[in-house]
Amino acid sequence: MSDSDIEEAELTGPAPQPAGPVSVIDYSERIPNNVGLATDRKLQRALESWQPAFLDWWAALGPSLPTRDVYLRTAIAIGRDGWASWARVPMEQYRWGIFLSERDGPRQIGFGQHMGEPAWREVPGEYRSELRRLIVVQGDTEPASVEQQRHLGATAPSLYDLRNLFQVNVEEGRHLWAMVYLLHAYFGRDGREEAGQLLRRHSGHPDSPRILGAFNEETTDWLSFFMFTYFTDRDGKYQLGTLKESGFDPLSRSCEFMLREEAHHMFVGTTGVQRIVARTAQVMAERGTDDIWRYGAIPLGTVQKYLNLQYSLSLDLFGSETSSNAAAYFTAGLKGRWMEGRRTDDHVLTAVTAQVPVVAADGTLSERTVPALTALNLDLRDEYVADCERGLRKWNLELDKAGLGPDARLTLPHPGFNRNVGVFAGHHVSPSGEVLDEAEWTRRAGDWLPTADDRGQVAGLMVPHYEPGEFASWLTPPAVGINDLPVEYDYVRF
Numbered sequence: 001m002s003d004s005d006i007e008e009a010e011l012t013g014p015a016p017q018p019a020g021p022v023s024v025i026d027y028s029e030r031i032p033n034n035v036g037l038a039t040d041r042k043l044q045r046a047l048e049s050w051q052p053a054f055l056d057w058w059a060a061l062g063p064s065l066p067t068r069d070v071y072l073r074t075a076i077a078i079g080r081d082g083w084a085s086w087a088r089v090p091m092e093q094y095r096w097g098i099f100l101s102e103r104d105g106p107r108q109i110g111f112g113q114h115m116g117e118p119a120w121r122e123v124p125g126e127y128r129s130e131l132r133r134l135i136v137v138q139g140d141t142e143p144a145s146v147e148q149q150r151h152l153g154a155t156a157p158s159l160y161d162l163r164n165l166f167q168v169n170v171e172e173g174r175h176l177w178a179m180v181y182l183l184h185a186y187f188g189r190d191g192r193e194e195a196g197q198l199l200r201r202h203s204g205h206p207d208s209p210r211i212l213g214a215f216n217e218e219t220t221d222w223l224s225f226f227m228f229t230y231f232t233d234r235d236g237k238y239q240l241g242t243l244k245e246s247g248f249d250p251l252s253r254s255c256e257f258m259l260r261e262e263a264h265h266m267f268v269g270t271t272g273v274q275r276i277v278a279r280t281a282q283v284m285a286e287r288g289t290d291d292i293w294r295y296g297a298i299p300l301g302t303v304q305k306y307l308n309l310q311y312s313l314s315l316d317l318f319g320s321e322t323s324s325n326a327a328a329y330f331t332a333g334l335k336g337r338w339m340e341g342r343r344t345d346d347h348v349l350t351a352v353t354a355q356v357p358v359v360a361a362d363g364t365l366s367e368r369t370v371p372a373l374t375a376l377n378l379d380l381r382d383e384y385v386a387d388c389e390r391g392l393r394k395w396n397l398e399l400d401k402a403g404l405g406p407d408a409r410l411t412l413p414h415p416g417f418n419r420n421v422g423v424f425a426g427h428h429v430s431p432s433g434e435v436l437d438e439a440e441w442t443r444r445a446g447d448w449l450p451t452a453d454d455r456g457q458v459a460g461l462m463v464p465h466y467e468p469g470e471f472a473s474w475l476t477p478p479a480v481g482i483n484d485l486p487v488e489y490d491y492v493r494f
């Protein structure tokens, strides 16, 4: 099953329930796992000593809304028949486990200079620091988003949405566990130190911020949260997709399992924005105006501004269009391309070129030819952009259904818009791709990015709705509930 199939499956129904035999997980262990922790006392002790620090971090920087229990999915096993259990769980008692996907037989490296060799079960000495860096950068994003989202519980538009927020949060916590396991199990002392640092850097902290820019921005409200889960969790999907190809087998199998959970996060984003747009379209059509704040809905122009911001922040996460690091990671077999196995080229790329954008001094946009190996960040970003377009089509359908005419549309801005990384950094590019001078950018930026005023208006709508079946005015209820439960189920209890 491909990752987009998984995401589609998530859109049409719940993940499969355990049915029949699944891999055996010993629940008497403190850390549910399928990595044989019980037989490795040293590693078990290392993780058990990290666990209290994790729980302290969760108490201090995890969800700030006190709750009694939440209806949550918990990864409990790997198996063809199911992998998760569903239950009401006090969040601090969530079982954050460690799981690697299971494979049929040994796997071979599928690209780069080690292509065809058996995948590595241990870290090759010559790639140790590069692999550690890749794991740390991925690991750092997981707790960061929990920190960014910690206050959103106070203003949830429904119990259904509140539950989805908490589901995303606990699973990002589990993804941190997945990366910390790799650091402890394979990188000795420096791995343990890095695992500690993952809890000491904090989103937006002036002295020890998270590693990547988008993870230091504030998630100010639920519109911003849904945009985050659509655009930024989707960046995560693509990064995990490249690490899933890694020659380092434990990393590959960790990321493959994480992708299953990630599908739900993107489901939250896709349907969250869709429900907002559906309500916006409905109110615009009924009232015959796009000034709909006073009717308790979010104007389309404001939705577009939030989209512009989150999309441009997320494009920065792909790094520079040309990168010798990306080339080196690929050649070494550490990080592949999206769907490497489906590519029909030689998987080595030493004799191929690619086009990358250039901005000339006079502001003209053009392209230049570079070795394809150095353009792999752009290759991944292009895959991502195509995937983003699919959601936009769904959202625009809501506008079509309301009969609003061709001007009522959401669009992705030009990839050069509002960028801080890569060739467009330092240039001012409009959403339609015009290069502007500083003065014009300053004059018009408020038409394209959320202003303090926009955020204030959105904040005015963010009032909690905690009665089962009750929903805020600015979005429609979901079509179905979670795991076949009714929409009005009390997914969270206080």
Ligand SMILES: [Fe+2]
Residues within 6 Å of the ligand: 142, 171, 172, 175, 236, 258, 262
């Ligand atoms: Fe994650």
Ligand SMILES: [Fe+2]
Residues within 6 Å of the ligand: 172, 233, 236, 262, 265
């Ligand atoms: Fe995620």
